[in-house]
Amino acid sequence: MTAVVQQVQDIFAGRRLASIGLSWLILILIVAIAAPLIAPFDPYEIDPIARLSPPGWPHLFGTDHFGRDTFSRAIYGARMTVLIGSGSVIVALLTGGLIGMLSAYFTRAGNVLMRGVDVLMAFPALLLALVLITLLERSVVNTIIVIGIVYATTTARILYGMTLKLKREVFVDAAICSGAGHGSILFRHILPNLLSPLLVQASFIFAFAQLQAAALDFLGLGLPAEVPSWGNMLAEERIYITRAPWLLLFPGALIILSVFSMNLVGDAMRDSIDPRFKDDIAGV
Amino acid sequence: MPLLEVDNLEIAIAMRGQLLPVVRGISFSVDEGETLGIVGESGCGKSLTSLAIMGLLDGTPVRITGGDIRFEGQDLRQLNRRERRAIMGSRMAMIFQEPMTSLNPVYRIGDQIVENLRQHQKISQKAARARAIELLELVRIPEPQQRVDSYPHQMSGGQRQRVMIAMALSCDPKLLIADEPTTALDVTVQKEVLDLMADLQERMGTAIVLISHDLGVIAETCDKVAVMYRGKIAEAAPTDDLFARLAHPYTRGLLNSIPVVDRDVEWLEAIPGRVPGIDEDIEGCAFHPRCPRAQDICRRNEPKQHRIGNEHTSHCHFAEEAAP
Amino acid sequence: MFAYTIKRLLTLIPTLLAASVLVFLFVHLIPGDPASILLGDTATPEEVAALTKELGLDKPLIVQYFYWLIQVVQGDFGRSLFFGAPVLSVIANGAQTSILLALMTMVWIVIFGIPIGVLSASYQGRWVDQLTSGGAMLFASVPTFWLGLYLILIFAVWLGWLPSSGFPAIDGVGALGHLRYLLLPSLTLAAPNAALIIRLVRASMLDVSREDHVRTARAKGLHPSRVAIKHIFRNALIAVAAAFGFTFAALVSEAVVTETVFSLPGIGQLVVQSILRRDYPVIQGVILVIVVLYAVVNLLVDLAYARLDPRVSLQ
Numbered sequence: 001m002t003a004v005v006q007q008v009q010d011i012f013a014g015r016r017l018a019s020i021g022l023s024w025l026i027l028i029l030i031v032a033i034a035a036p037l038i039a040p041f042d043p044y045e046i047d048p049i050a051r052l053s054p055p056g057w058p059h060l061f062g063t064d065h066f067g068r069d070t071f072s073r074a075i076y077g078a079r080m081t082v083l084i085g086s087g088s089v090i091v092a093l094l095t096g097g098l099i100g101m102l103s104a105y106f107t108r109a110g111n112v113l114m115r116g117v118d119v120l121m122a123f124p125a126l127l128l129a130l131v132l133i134t135l136l137e138r139s140v141v142n143t144i145i146v147i148g149i150v151y152a153t154t155t156a157r158i159l160y161g162m163t164l165k166l167k168r169e170v171f172v173d174a175a176i177c178s179g180a181g182h183g184s185i186l187f188r189h190i191l192p193n194l195l196s197p198l199l200v201q202a203s204f205i206f207a208f209a210q211l212q213a214a215a216l217d218f219l220g221l222g223l224p225a226e227v228p229s230w231g232n233m234l235a236e237e238r239i240y241i242t243r244a245p246w247l248l249l250f251p252g253a254l255i256i257l258s259v260f261s262m263n264l265v266g267d268a269m270r271d272s273i274d275p276r277f278k279d280d281i282a283g284v
Numbered sequence: 285m286p287l288l289e290v291d292n293l294e295i296a297i298a299m300r301g302q303l304l305p306v307v308r309g310i311s312f313s314v315d316e317g318e319t320l321g322i323v324g325e326s327g328c329g330k331s332l333t334s335l336a337i338m339g340l341l342d343g344t345p346v347r348i349t350g351g352d353i354r355f356e357g358q359d360l361r362q363l364n365r366r367e368r369r370a371i372m373g374s375r376m377a378m379i380f381q382e383p384m385t386s387l388n389p390v391y392r393i394g395d396q397i398v399e400n401l402r403q404h405q406k407i408s409q410k411a412a413r414a415r416a417i418e419l420l421e422l423v424r425i426p427e428p429q430q431r432v433d434s435y436p437h438q439m440s441g442g443q444r445q446r447v448m449i450a451m452a453l454s455c456d457p458k459l460l461i462a463d464e465p466t467t468a469l470d471v472t473v474q475k476e477v478l479d480l481m482a483d484l485q486e487r488m489g490t491a492i493v494l495i496s497h498d499l500g501v502i503a504e505t506c507d508k509v510a511v512m513y514r515g516k517i518a519e520a521a522p523t524d525d526l527f528a529r530l531a532h533p534y535t536r537g538l539l540n541s542i543p544v545v546d547r548d549v550e551w552l553e554a555i556p557g558r559v560p561g562i563d564e565d566i567e568g569c570a571f572h573p574r575c576p577r578a579q580d581i582c583r584r585n586e587p588k589q590h591r592i593g594n595e596h597t598s599h600c601h602f603a604e605e606a607a608p
Numbered sequence: 609m610f611a612y613t614i615k616r617l618l619t620l621i622p623t624l625l626a627a628s629v630l631v632f633l634f635v636h637l638i639p640g641d642p643a644s645i646l647l648g649d650t651a652t653p654e655e656v657a658a659l660t661k662e663l664g665l666d667k668p669l670i671v672q673y674f675y676w677l678i679q680v681v682q683g684d685f686g687r688s689l690f691f692g693a694p695v696l697s698v699i700a701n702g703a704q705t706s707i708l709l710a711l712m713t714m715v716w717i718v719i720f721g722i723p724i725g726v727l728s729a730s731y732q733g734r735w736v737d738q739l740t741s742g743g744a745m746l747f748a749s750v751p752t753f754w755l756g757l758y759l760i761l762i763f764a765v766w767l768g769w770l771p772s773s774g775f776p777a778i779d780g781v782g783a784l785g786h787l788r789y790l791l792l793p794s795l796t797l798a799a800p801n802a803a804l805i806i807r808l809v810r811a812s813m814l815d816v817s818r819e820d821h822v823r824t825a826r827a828k829g830l831h832p833s834r835v836a837i838k839h840i841f842r843n844a845l846i847a848v849a850a851a852f853g854f855t856f857a858a859l860v861s862e863a864v865v866t867e868t869v870f871s872l873p874g875i876g877q878l879v880v881q882s883i884l885r886r887d888y889p890v891i892q893g894v895i896l897v898i899v900v901l902y903a904v905v906n907l908l909v910d911l912a913y914a915r916l917d918p919r920v921s922l923q
Binding site: 118119124126133219234238264 | 638745
């Protein structure tokens with residue numbers, strides 16, 4: 001644990017902006033966990049009399065066109081942010097990461113698999129998401145799966161390249177000579193070397209996933225409309241922008257701050273990883 | 285008046301908010317048409333010295349912290365950037381260690397020579413191209429009319445270094461600084477390039493500062509030698525005098541460690557110990573932790589300059605006792 | 609160059625074929641009978657039976673695929689359920705708007721992205737660099753539609769300088785008036801992509817500036833601006849060109865959102881509307897067109913790459 005803390009300190013020492021970003025993300029996480037304790041109102045409670053009221057007391061961020069408290073909805077929206085972000089990261093890393101690693105390790109079957117990945121990469125990201133979403137119902141899980149698969153392709157490509165590089169290293173030869181099996185070589189010798197670049201990749205996926213999820217919400221193809229996500233808040237209230245310009249300001253600013261923070265953190269971490277892998281990871 | 289005069293030059297690297305000295309007050313001079321060899325292990329400050337003379341430290345964390353560099357009587361540190369650039373590539377030129385990467389991969393070699401010519405001379409594109417072909421012929425590139433349009437990746441390492449030499453000599457410089465020009469090349473090619481440089485020097489009267497870690501290379505080509513260790517000149521002498529009487533144990537170590545046949549031998553191993561890091565403090569003589577003859581005095585006091593012959597100096601407490 | 613182009617074109621075929629299989633299977637993956645799906649809810653059983661026969665839906669899947677592929681190659685993508693018109697003409701209607709939007713966006717990306725990236729790299733570590741590269745990362749973090757909505761609010765609603773949405777026919781408003789409708793959408797679409805280009809130009813210029821040949825260029829006594837443009841930027845352009853394929857993909861994705869925000873009748877909006885209308889033949893057609901376009905763009909990127917870097921062998 002202290003080693004982890006030390007490493008985090010090393011990465012963020014002297015990077016004020018990235019440290020602020022990290023603090024913001026931790027704050028979002030705390031808010032997401034403690035949402036019911038923090039939110040002053042029920043995020044679903046409709047109050048027709050207080051429709052579209054401006055920011056003030058007791059509605060800090062004002063209310064939407066149903067009279068729901070924007071601040072409370074934003075607090076609950078943090079949950080969706082954390083859920084969609086980490087869910088997409090897990091799907092992308094588990095599927096894409098595994099495909100990439102195995103393809104690089106077992107080259108013959110891998111060539112075929114990677115051709116499949118190439119085919120999926122022939123579809124621009126949001127387009128692929130749209131195609132997949134057509135086949136599925138609007139739900140939180142499906143949104144996570146769709147965004148996860150979109151980024152699984154790039155993750156597979158990246159891990160494929162990095163594993164190929166590692167396979168040529170002496171320590172892998174040494175492991176083979178000492179009689180290690182495939183599983184042991186892959187997961188005990190190769191994977192540990194890939195963990196920090198994977199973490200960087202994860203942070204960029206987390207950031208991109210927010211933007212893609214918000215875009216899907218906006219198009220009416222993401223989370224179910226009643227779910228209080230920041231993207232849905234924007235989508236639902238967009239037509240009231242002229243009457244209540246502040247209404248879209250808060251959820252928008254929250255998305256921007258979170259994506260920006262994640263990008264800053266990813267950027268800081270990328271600078272501190274093995275230079276061999278730096279070029280493999282595409283971020284912002 | 286010497287062509288180049290370096291007086292008590294000090295160079296430091298800015299690292300983590302402090303200045304770490306790398307070159308600690310060195311002085312030498314080069315006359316017109318003369319060749320000076322600067323020899324030492326990597327990290328001794330010889331390359332930074334050459335970059336400082338050339339004026340290529342801008343934009344790096346390295347800076348000159350003291351001393352003077354006079355070239356043709358001008359104090360280079362007093363010149364502004366524009367005046368400085370007017371000298372670079374014209375009256376003073378430089379070639380580097382890495383011929384494979386020192387040319388821009390996206391331009392034809394002829395255009396790269398033309399660029400240097402047209403930077404400093406009023407000359408038409410056509411005339412510059414003709415001159416580039418002449419220069420390629422001068423450095424013995426076969427079929428220069430065709431090769432002028434080659435890209436760097438289409439040439440071998442030796443050929444690329446010849447192109448670098450052609451480019452450096454394009455404006456008839458008074459001084460050529462060569463930083464390990466043959467280190468990255470095969471032995472046979474090394475010899476050819478060194479011979480070429482010697483030949484051109486004779487014809488054009490260019491003075492050369494040759495930086496190398498290889499005392500053998502220096503011995504073959506230089507009029508005089510300065511041996512550097514940890515940012516200082518350990519021993520300096522005309523080449524013949526130096527080999528007639530080695531007056532510093534470090535020079536002796538360098539000489540003993542020249543591999544005869546097998547180039548792959550890591551020659552630093554021959555001198556015991558390792559080059560101290562730039563952030564380490566050493567009391568007394570900087571070489572004493574590795575010196576086979578170190579005495580108490582070496583651990584306590586820094587040696588002064590001892591004059592052995594007319595132009596032969598050594599920074600060793602036992603310089604005068606050194607066996608011939 | 610020609611032979612290389614042909615060779616690269618040939619290597620596209622397997623990928624495109626595989627993508628076409630996916631697009632074909634797409635209709636079959638939707639729960640329900642493909643003929644009813646393609647005809648929509650209002651179809652009579654007779655119509656369904658007729659289409660089933662016409663498309664050979666009673667035949668094995670692989671035969672159906674080849675039927676379909678042959679038609680697609682001939683430019684027959686079927687009929688739109690919603691418009692009743694051939695899919696290709698529906699797409700062609702939207703293409704004009706989208707292509708204009710893309711071109712205008714590219715202009716902004718180049719105008720803003722490249723000079724700011726060069727500036728940022730030239731002042732590495734100084735406040736200019738921190739401001740521009742930090743700003744670029746911020747812009748890359750902004751949801752496109754959010755930016756679009758506020759641009760509409762400020763410039764169309766409050767200031768009234770520009771139209772808020774739509775795209776009237778060119779003969780009604782004249783060429784310049786026509787482009788006015790694209791000004792806000794193209795700026796919206798350009799913002800995140802220009803931001804990416806800024807960061808890319810900066811990063812690759814910093815990479816190049818550490819290379820040995822830049823030191824050689826400086827040793828020639830060249831002016832720093834000449835070193836920056838002719839030597840550093842020219843070499844950094846290779847990496848930037850290679851990334852333009854990604855930019856195109858991002859552009860397509862974000863155009864879908866931008867066209868929706870500004871109610872532009874382009875291909876992007878067509879995709880979304882068709883998904884919401886369950887107009888499957890149009891979805892299939894648009895996706896195929898975009899995939900082919902994307903492949904061609906990547907081919908062009910490769911060719912540009914080869915022209916920029918003499919080390920890339922065309923053999």
